[in-house]
Amino acid sequence: MCVQVVLAYGAESDKDLGIPGESLSGIYSAREFVWWYNGHPDYSCLKPDLKTSDSAVILGQGNVALDVARILLRPTTELASTDIATHALSALKESSIRKVYLIGRRGPVQAALTAKELREVLGIKNLHIRIKQTDLSVTPADEEEMKTSRARKRIYELLSKAAAAAKTSKADPDQRELHFVFFRQPDQFLESDERKGHVSGVNLQKTILESVGTGKQIAVGTGEFEDLNCSMVLKAIGYKSVPVNGLPFDHKKGVVPNVKGRVVSHTSGDISQTEPGLYVCGWLKRGPVGIIATNLYCAEETVGSISEDIEEGVWKSSKAGSKGLMQLLEKRKVKKVEFSGWEKIDAKEKQMGIERNKPREKLVTWEDLLAAAAN
């Protein structure tokens, strides 16, 4: 029998900063926060601290950072008609967070966010955008980057326009603020005196940019530091894949080593020995970056390898395949949910959503999910 396995389980873990204070309470990865408000059953009890102060710091300036900033700053009346988890909506209604700081090591020209997502955040009602005029000055190296990337140029223009518009609007005490903080990298987290074990701020080091050839600029610390107070930190600095027992894994890059999607079992010198019948695709193959089109081409490459291998009859597997998998699950008494179970959960969530004027009301505990699937 012919068995192929394609690993496409993405990147479910987070990169760490590896700086002091990272384990203080009140510091979460953005992914945990997203899973909390999206109703992931493992995170419905996260209870992020939204009431201790008016400030939250987000480390990173990619689209995930913008996502979580948007959830913290959008009027809850608007969020009420989305499929946000009910426990998150209740917590956000009582949130005292009014200022969100998006911190990036480099400048507006290097920010990882993209235009569509930036527009959405800039369009939030009654949101005051704050960008330092000095952060918007560009160097020749920045100009060069903008010349080679239309995306960066347009993002820089959007941020400049937002900064200019902000100057003309009046301050309002209850208004929410989004600060884009550039050229700062986190050095350590500060612990609260009143509340031991909880974060009270971030110590940031000012940076400047240095060219490293090929048009790229990196951030370098200047030795100047400043503190930024906050009661919650969200780290949005990138995802990481989770290794699996027995699976070849490159811990440095956080991916499964492969050649055109064929999993590499070991490498000696220039020759890579690949694992017959085992393939990898998506973020697990390339790292947690890319858009739909990137994944499309990545999939084409892996499928191309599978096709080639089938045609050349490269391997004849004696593995038991899905039948063997079912037997193993039964032997280990693992509960499984079939696609029909997923459809029942989907129907139930949509039904509950109708009753509450939302696209769906998510089931957020494993018990409820399994009960709905078995119905």
Next chain:
Amino acid sequence: MLGHRISRFGSTIVKQLAREGYISTYGRRNLQRSYGHYLPSLPVVPRQARTSQEAWFLKSHKFCTSSTTSSENGDEETEKITIIFVDKDGEEIPVKVPIGMSVLEAAHENDIDLEGACEASLACSTCHVIVMDTEYYNKLEEPTDEENDMLDLAFGLTETSRLGCQVIARPELDGVRLAIPSATRNFAVDGFVPKPH
């Protein structure tokens, strides 16, 4: 039309598996059916049934608002222009496109390999096409901010790039040549080399 693409890839693998004798013909049909099951809105329709597919396509797919105009006009009387698609290997494929139909729809109607992952909702860049003659590019309306946001992320972006779902067939575009970019190699057809943006 990601589902269509998956179906076709799946079909290729399935056909090869069947050829090798790994699965019976019954199994093969079963597998092909299961793609349809998971993607109910995208049935796999054989090439021969083009005309009826066209009519069904125009009626039930809302790729852009102008598709309803063309179906109201009736299939025979709708004015058509010629669009020439140039694929990754440089092959020129001329197709007849009714006025009001988008380039993406026209490509799918004629089995041209143009992906449209987000189904024309301006949420991706997979229907990226390159207008090969500046004269024709200038006849198009300026892209909106939303289109430009997605074009920013397209592979091999050029000064005459557009999203196929946003380019609508009009009389003045008769004879336009549109290149489908390849992600993996530098594109050059008949000496045409896109200017990097």
